[in-house]
Amino acid sequence: MTNSKTKAFTAIILSAFAMLAAACNTVEGVGQDLESAGDAAERTTDEIAN
Structure with missing residues (x-):
C-alpha cells in the first residue's frame, strides 16, 4: 500500500471506531x-442455507 x-x-478505521464508541457508551451496550x-x-x- 502506498503511504497515502x-x-x-x-x-x-479510526473514524469507524470513534462512531462505534460513541454509539455504545457502556460495556453492556457493546455486548448487546x-x-x-x-x-x-x-x-x-x-436464510442462505434454506
Missing part, C-alpha cells in the same frame, strides 16, 4: 451490539 492509502485506511450483530449474521446464514 495507508493514511486514508487508518483514518477510516455484538450480540445483535451475531444474531443478524446467524439469521442471514440460515
Whole structure:
C-alpha cells in the first residue's frame, strides 16, 4: 500500500471506531451490539442455507 492509502485506511478505521464508541457508551451496550450483530449474521446464514 502506498503511504497515502495507508493514511486514508487508518483514518477510516479510526473514524469507524470513534462512531462505534460513541454509539455504545457502556460495556453492556457493546455486548448487546455484538450480540445483535451475531444474531443478524446467524439469521442471514440460515436464510442462505434454506
